[in-house]
Amino acid sequence: MELxxxxxxxxxxxxxxxxxxxxxxxxxxxxxxxxxxxNITVPGFRKGKAPRKMIEKLYxxxxxxxxxxxxxxxxxxxxxxxxAGIEPVGRADVDLGEDAPEGGLSIIAKVPVEPEVELGExxxxxxxxxxxxxxxxxxxxxxxxxxxxNARTETVDRKAKKNDTVDIDFExxxxxxxxxxxxxxxxxxxxxxxxxxxxxxxxxxxxxAGDEKDVVVTFPAEYHAKELAGKEAVFKCKxxxxxxxxxxxIDDEFAKDVSETCETLEDLKKEITERLKxxxxxxxxxxxEEKVLDAVIANMKADIPEAMFESQIxxxxxxxxxxxxxxxxxLEQYLxxxxxxxxTFRGLFREQAERQVKVRLALQKVxxxxxxxxxxxxxxxxxxxxxxxxGMEVDKIKAAVGADALTGDLKISRALELLxxxxxxxKKTASKKKADGGEGESEE
Numbered sequence: 474m475e476l477x478x479x480x481x482x483x484x485x486x487x488x489x490x491x492x493x494x495x496x497x498x499x500x501x502x503x504x505x506x507x508x509x510x511x512n513i514t515v516p517g518f519r520k521g522k523a524p525r526k527m528i529e530k531l532y533x534x535x536x537x538x539x540x541x542x543x544x545x546x547x548x549x550x551x552x553x554x555x556x557a558g559i560e561p562v563g564r565a566d567v568d569l570g571e572d573a574p575e576g577g578l579s580i581i582a583k584v585p586v587e588p589e590v591e592l593g594e595x596x597x598x599x600x601x602x603x604x605x606x607x608x609x610x611x612x613x614x615x616x617x618x619x620x621x622x623n624a625r626t627e628t629v630d631r632k633a634k635k636n637d638t639v640d641i642d643f644e645x646x647x648x649x650x651x652x653x654x655x656x657x658x659x660x661x662x663x664x665x666x667x668x669x670x671x672x673x674x675x676x677x678x679x680x681x682a683g684d685e686k687d688v689v690v691t692f693p694a695e696y697h698a699k700e701l702a703g704k705e706a707v708f709k710c711k712x713x714x715x716x717x718x719x720x721x722x723i724d725d726e727f728a729k730d731v732s733e734t735c736e737t738l739e740d741l742k743k744e745i746t747e748r749l750k751x752x753x754x755x756x757x758x759x760x761x762e763e764k765v766l767d768a769v770i771a772n773m774k775a776d777i778p779e780a781m782f783e784s785q786i787x788x789x790x791x792x793x794x795x796x797x798x799x800x801x802x803x804l805e806q807y808l809x810x811x812x813x814x815x816x817t818f819r820g821l822f823r824e825q826a827e828r829q830v831k832v833r834l835a836l837q838k839v840x841x842x843x844x845x846x847x848x849x850x851x852x853x854x855x856x857x858x859x860x861x862x863x864g865m866e867v868d869k870i871k872a873a874v875g876a877d878a879l880t881g882d883l884k885i886s887r888a889l890e891l892l893x894x895x896x897x898x899x900k901k902t903a904s905k906k907k908a909d910g911g912e913g914e915s916e917e
Contacts, residue, residue, distance in 0.1 A: 474549045476556040477579075485588035485778045489553045490570060493545055493578040505540035542578075550582060559586045563780025585778035590838040593772025595892060600764035602898035603757040607749045615745050616723050619731050626716040632681045633715045635665040639677055640713040643688075647706050654698070655706070659713065670706075677710065684712045762889065765896045770831040773838075777830060785826035786819050837881075839888040847880045847887075855879060 474497055478490035493501075506525040513532070515523035529536055546567070554561060563585040570579030626638060633639050639662055645655030664674045676688045688708040696702040721727050728741035735741040794804040808818055839845075859874065860867045 474552055476553045479557045482583065483776065485586050485776050487557060487559050487584050487586050489557055489582045489584060491549050491553045491580040491582065493549060493580065495577045498541060498545060498578045501541035501545040502537045504544050505537040509537065509540055546580070549580060553582065559584060561585065562587050563778065563784055585780035588775040588777050588834070590834050591774040592769065592835060592838050595769050595839055596895045597897055598765055598768040599897045599899055600761055600768055601901050602761040604900055605750055605753045605757050607746050607753070611749060612742050612745050615749065620720045620723055623731060624718045624720045626718055628714050629717050630682065631715065632679050633664060633677060635678060636663065636718060638663045638716045638718065639680070641710050642713070643708045643710045645706050645708045647701065647704050652701065673708065677712070680712045682712055682714045686710050761898060762893050765892050766832050766835070769892060770835050773831065773835050775834055781830050782826050785830050786822050789822045789826060790819060833885065836885040836888040839892065840884040843888065843891060845884050845887050847883045851883060852876060852879060855883060
């Protein structure tokens with residue numbers, strides 16, 4: 474077998490013309506015959522005992538062609554890829570060419586490869602970065618949330634008010650007929666929480682333990698159960714008890730109760746301030762990185778093959794499938810529930826996949842241009858971190874994550890560090906902040 478021709482096509486596809494000699498393909502046919510011939514019946518012969526020529530005469534010269542092609546193709550492609558010096562990034566589109574000399578076989582494989590990447594200016598790009606602040610109002614709001622989480626309830630002998638919790642039995646009827654899923658006993662409902670159909674909770678305000686009440690509501694037109702959407706329903710309710718929520722006093726004792734390290738309320742406020750500041754700084758740094766990457770790939774030129782996008786979509790869909798499987802659902806069930814076919818579902822991730830591919834190509838190019846290298850010591854340290862993170866032995870981590878893959882990831886990580894370190898941060902303009910839901914603030 475021989476690589477006869479290499480040709481670069483558009484969209485980073487390389488066409489490889491490979492010739493298989495007659496003897497090589499005949500040898501592949503013999504292997505195919507030995508593999509498949511044992512299952513073929515020919516009159517006058519015991520099953521699997523007929524000679525190859527007799528089978529070909531009876532079923533046609535091409536009876537073993539497909540199996541023989543599948544045998545010879547992998548070896549031919551490995552040879553051609555090495556000879557051409559390319560690294561495929563997806564499955565080749567394969568056709569048969571014109572017959573090779575002396576009855577051989579000609580294969581034309583169009584192979585997607587990583588594109589040539591050209592970057593514009595990548596050092597010192599400008600990107601907006603949020604200035605992290607923690608106003609006193611945010612600290613107060615967090616204190617109030619902590620108080621709510623540490624609140625206690627007590628039963629009261631009075632009429633229910635908004636924010637009280639009622640223990641109720643209920644059963645729903647539409648046109649006098651009970652419907653599925655509309656019945657519960659001793660259900661705890663916080664009035665004003667908005668967890669029930671609009672109007673339901675308001676009608677229980679003023680009820681006390683022992684009261685029975687018919688609550689009349691109309692299901693929303695877009696209600697998930699189509700048989701109930703837009704219909705009026707009557708819920709027969711019985712109130713067993715009313716509980717009020719008692720919030721703790723936000724003082725030094727409260728600080729000691731909710732924190733293992735704080736002795737006073739002022740200590741707690743400082744702790745909350747630092748935590749919020751850290752969280753917001755992390756978010757701001759990540760957002761800045763993403764904006765820097767957007768600026769870099771906006772100036773990048775690369776004729777990216779479709780196979781790279783499709784492969785990335787495959788990875789995203791596979792990851793999504795694993796995550797919902799952890800929740801006890803198969804991807805097929807999810808698609809059916811959401812009335813989607815596979816192609817429509819894959820289309821949801823197209824934009825995300827395109828960006829991820831472009832970002833990786835850009836960072837790989839930065840790593841190459843900056844001669845970023847990863848030492849054996851760097852690899853060992855990273856394997857150690859991964860082992861600690863996943864609670865596994867280093868040898869098992871090494872078996873699961875190859876050195877080449879980890880080296881590539883570390884180069885990309887360092888390329889990103891280089892980009893963000895050299896990028897120029899600018900404050901958000903007033904109009905931009907308002908659009909993001911924050912307060913307008915002029916740029917300095």
